[in-house]
Structures are given as C-alpha cells and as structure tokens.
Amino acid sequence: MNNHSTPGWFHGKADENAQNFLKEVDRYIILNDLKTEAARIVVFSTLLSAGSVADLWWTKLDSTKKTTWADVQAAFNDRWPAITIAEKTGLDYQREILALRIDEEDLGTQVTVAGVPTWAHLQFRAKLQQLIAEAGSSETAGLVYQVRENLPTVIKELTTPGLADWTKFLDEIKGIDTNKLREKAEAARKKKEMEKAQNARLTRLEGLQTDTIEILRLQLQRSNLGTTPSGTTSSNATPQSTTNNASRIRYVPRTPVARTPARQRQPLSPEERDLLRSRINDIPHQPDTTAGIAAYQEQLKQWFTKHGQEGRVNENTQFPLRPGSAMICSGECFKCGSHGHIAGACPAPEASQLLIQEKIWRSIAARELGNFNRGHATQIDLMLEDEFTQQWEQGKGQGSSV
Numbered sequence: 001m002n003n004h005s006t007p008g009w010f011h012g013k014a015d016e017n018a019q020n021f022l023k024e025v026d027r028y029i030i031l032n033d034l035k036t037e038a039a040r041i042v043v044f045s046t047l048l049s050a051g052s053v054a055d056l057w058w059t060k061l062d063s064t065k066k067t068t069w070a071d072v073q074a075a076f077n078d079r080w081p082a083i084t085i086a087e088k089t090g091l092d093y094q095r096e097i098l099a100l101r102i103d104e105e106d107l108g109t110q111v112t113v114a115g116v117p118t119w120a121h122l123q124f125r126a127k128l129q130q131l132i133a134e135a136g137s138s139e140t141a142g143l144v145y146q147v148r149e150n151l152p153t154v155i156k157e158l159t160t161p162g163l164a165d166w167t168k169f170l171d172e173i174k175g176i177d178t179n180k181l182r183e184k185a186e187a188a189r190k191k192k193e194m195e196k197a198q199n200a201r202l203t204r205l206e207g208l209q210t211d212t213i214e215i216l217r218l219q220l221q222r223s224n225l226g227t228t229p230s231g232t233t234s235s236n237a238t239p240q241s242t243t244n245n246a247s248r249i250r251y252v253p254r255t256p257v258a259r260t261p262a263r264q265r266q267p268l269s270p271e272e273r274d275l276l277r278s279r280i281n282d283i284p285h286q287p288d289t290t291a292g293i294a295a296y297q298e299q300l301k302q303w304f305t306k307h308g309q310e311g312r313v314n315e316n317t318q319f320p321l322r323p324g325s326a327m328i329c330s331g332e333c334f335k336c337g338s339h340g341h342i343a344g345a346c347p348a349p350e351a352s353q354l355l356i357q358e359k360i361w362r363s364i365a366a367r368e369l370g371n372f373n374r375g376h377a378t379q380i381d382l383m384l385e386d387e388f389t390q391q392w393e394q395g396k397g398q399g400s401s402v
Contacts, residue, residue, distance in 0.1 A: 005028075006028065006047075007021065007024035007025055007027075007028055007047055008021075008024070008047075009047060009048075009049040009052075010047055010048055010049065010052075010054050011049045011052040011053060011054055012048075012052055012053035012054030012055075012057065012079075012080065013052075013053070017083070018076070018080030018082075019080075019082050019083070021047075022073065022076060022077075025043065025044050025047065028043065029043065029069075037067070037068050037069050040069040040072075041066060041068075041069060041072055044069075044072060045058055057079055061075060088134070088135075090135065090139055090140075090293075093131060093134060093135030093139075093140065094135070094140060094143060096131055097128065097131050097132070097135070097140060097143055097147060098143060098146060098147065098150070098351045098352075100124070100127060100128055100131065100147070101150060102120060102121060102124040102151065102152065102155070103152070104152040104153075104154065104185070104188060104189075105189065106120040106121075107120060107121060107152060107154055107155070107181060107182075107184075107185035107188075108120075108178070108181050108182035108185040108186065111123050113126075119178060121155065121173060121176065121181065122173075122174065124173075125170055125173045125174060128147070128170070129170055132166050132170075137166045137167075138294055138297050139290075139293060139294075139297075140166070141164060141165065141166060141297045141300065141301070142164075142296070142297065142300060142322075142355065144163050144164055144165065144166060144169050145162065145163075145164070145355055145356075146351055147169075148161070148163070148169065150351070152188075153188070154181065154184045154185050154188055155173070155176075155181075157184065158172075158176050158177075158180070158181065158184070159172045159173065159176075160172060160309065161309065161310070162304070162308075162309030162310055163309060164300050164301060164304045164309070165301070268315065268368050272315070273368055273369065276315050276365070276368055276369060277369055277372075279318065280318070280328060280329070280365060280369070282318055283299055283303075283318050283319070283320050283321070285321045285323075285325075285327065285328070286299075286320075286321075286323040286324075287323055287324060288323045288324025289323070292323040292324070293323050296320055296322070296323045299320035300320055303317075303319060303320060303357075311357075313357045313360040313361045313364070314364065315364060315368065318361060319355075319357045319358050319360070319361035320358070321337070321358060321362075322337055322354055322355075322358060324380075325337030325338065325354070325380060326338055326339055326377065326378075326379075326380040327373045327377040327378070328361075328362055328365050328366075328373065329365050329366055329369050329370065329371050329372050329373045329374075330371055330373040330374050330377035331371040331374045331377075332362065332380070333346050333382075334354075334359045334362045334363045334366070335348060335353045335354060335359060336348035336352070336353050336354060336382055337354050337358070337362070337380070338380045338381060338382035339379050339380050339381065340379075340381055340382065341382075343359075347382065347384075348382060348384075
C-alpha cells in the first residue's frame with residue numbers, strides 16, 4: 001500500500017464538516033487503490049472516533065446498509081446531510097459591485113496578490129470582473145454607469161463616459177497607460193497635499209487672529225481667484241501694512257462680459273403633445289423578473305447603440321424604464337421611480353437611483369403630459385433592502401427594493 005496521509009478522526013459534532021471527511025476518505029481510497037468493498041468500509045469505520053456520536057451511529061446502523069461502500073455513503077449522507085450553501089442573490093451582487101472601490105491614494109501603486117506584484121487598478125478590475133462573472137454580465141449591465149461614477153477622477157478622465165457594456169469598460173481599465181496614470185495620480189496627490197497644507201496654515205492663522213493680510217491672501221489662494229492683472233489700480237485698494245511684508249490685497253472691478261442670451265425652450269404644440277402621448281409606451285416597461293431584466297438590458301443596449309453614449313434624451317428619444325418601477329406620468333419620483341415622495345426628498349441612495357437618462361425622460365414626460373396615469377397606476381413603494389428583509393420575515397413582504 002502506498003504511504004498516503006490518513007484522514008483525521010470524525011466525531012459527528014455539529015461544528016465538523018461531514019462532507020469534507022467523506023471526501024478525504026474517498027481520496028484515501030483512490031490514492032491507495034482500495035478496490036474491494038470490504039477494504040473501503042473497514043477504512044471508513046476505523047476513522048470514526050471511539051465513543052463518539054459517529055461511532056455510536058455506526059454501531060447501531062443496520063447491517064444491510066454496510067454491504068457496499070455506496071450503501072455506507074448513502075447512510076452517512078442521510079445522517080449528516082450536506083450543508084446548504086447560502087447563494088448570493090442578484091441584489092447581493094449588485095450591492096457588492098456598487099460597494100467596490102479603489103482609493104485615489106492607491107492609483108499608480110503596486111499591490112501583491114498571491115505573491116505576485118500587480119497594479120492596484122488592475123487588481124480592482126480583477127475583483128470587479130470576478131463579481132460580474134458570478135452575477136452574470138447581462139444581469140448587471142445597467143450598473144456600468146454607476147460604477148464609473150464611483151471611481152476616482154483620475155480613472156474617469158482615462159475612460160469613456162456613458163459606456164453600457166462591461167467588456168468595453170473592463171478593457172478600457174486594462175488598457176490604461178500606467179505611466180500616464182501614475183503622472184495624473186501624483187499630480188492629484190500633490191494638489192491635495194498643497195490644499196491640506198494651506199488649510200492647516202489658514203486654520204492656525206485664524207486661531208491666532210494676528211495677521212489679517214496673510215489670512216486674506218490664503219483665502220483667495222484657496223478659492224483659486226487668480227492674480228490681479230499687472231498695471232490695474234483700484235480706489236478701494238487695501239493699504240500696505242507697515243508691520244509685515246505680505247502682498248497688498250486689491251479689489252478690482254470685473255470687466256463685463258457679453259453673454260449670449262439663453263434660448264428659451266418652446267412649449268410643445270397640441271399636435272406634438274398628442275404624438276408624444278401616443279408614443280409614450282413605444283419602449284415596453286418590463287417587469288422585475290429575470291426575463292424582464294434581460295429584456296431591459298437589451299433595450300439599454302439598443303438605445304445607446306442608436307443614440308450614442310452621449311445621446312440626449314428628449315421628446316423624440318424615449319428611454320427604457322427600470323423593471324418594476326412606477327408607471328411613467330403617474331406622480332412618481334424622478335430619481336428612484338417610486339411613489340410617495342418627490343425627487344427633492346428622495347431617500348434612495350444615489351448609487352441606487354435611476355440612470356440620469358431615465359430621470360430626464362420621466363421629468364420631460366410629466367412636464368409635457370402631466371400625471372395622466374396617476375388614477376390607474378399601481379402604487380410602487382420604495383423599500384430599502386434592510387426594511388424589505390425585515391418585513392418579509394414578518395410575513396409582510398410587499399413593495400419593491402432598491
């Protein structure tokens with residue numbers, strides 16, 4: 001017999017993983033080439049700790065269930081069934097994807113993963129890619145915009161806004177020029193350090209209240225007001241202090257700049273309003289089901305393909321509505337798509353709100369057509385995940401979660 005390590009004792013305790021023990025026995029049988037049923041069963045029985053719950057179970061087990069190794073396995077699984085795995089739901093994956101972050105301080109730095117050095121932004125990409133693969137790219141495609149919005153400004157400057165496809169978004173992160181990223185990240189860090197130093201010095205001076213001119217100079221510098229053009233004078237110039245060497249503060253009248261009058265938006269004609277109402281449901285509003293979400297992702301893909309990533313939403317470019325949200329023109333909140341509150345008082349976290357294009361489309365429709373669907377629309381309540389779970393456990397699980 002080959003010299004392979006023997007599995008550890010099994011006691012049958014609640015904190016033991018019985019299935020791991022059974023797999024270790026199977027592995028031992030295979031590695032030692034135990035071909036007879038008797039040999040396999042003997043190995044199994046000798047690994048049950050004497051006087052334990054498992055040993056007592058084996059002693060009392062009917063002999064008819066000890067004939068073959070398959071019979072023993074079946075009896076063992078009946079007594080110690082596999083632990084049910086708590087699989088993540090689609091909402092769990094969405095929450096993890098939206099919570100994934102990379103700090104601006106980590107950009108351009110290296111991290112070690114499994115003993116291998118890699119760039120921090122590439123490790124972020126790997127984690128995001130894994131979550132997307134587990135959740136399903138089609139199920140989470142609508143989150144691309146929100147994930148990009150949560151990234152540091154440096155990363156957003158190096159990626160394309162408005163992407164609705166995970167593959168393109170991940171490829172762009174992978175393709176970022178590391179040298180350019182490090183330069184931008186370093187510049188951002190220096191700017192933040194400078195602002196921090198200026199703020200600290202300003203706070204110190206304000207506490208001492210002994211150098212008014214220096215405080216004003218730092219306040220102007222922090223506000224990025226710029227410098228006074230040379231040769232410009234003002235009758236309101238602050239006198240030069242005779243006790244310090246700080247530059248004088250001058251108040252310079254701003255030269256008026258000609259502005260182009262804003263073009264006033266023309267209201268729709270009755271004919272245009274009737275046409276809009278007849279086409280309000282051209283893009284079907286999908287239910288909050290697996291099939292509905294898949295259809296919604298396809299609608300988003302078709303919209304962005306037709307109108308472009310920077311396409312503008314107007315009366316002629318209706319935008320797909322989030323599955324399960326409130327009917328359009330029903331008095332709903334434009335930020336989250338539910339009833340019971342207005343956009344200005346929306347309690348939904350920003351990361352869970354509607355896409356900006358849908359917010360605009362809902363507001364346009366309500367402005368032009370009014371809430372004509374209010375009387376027959378199903379009322380949709382906003383319920384955050386913790387509230388939904390609590391009420392569901394109490395037998396009141398109604399409403400939609402964000």
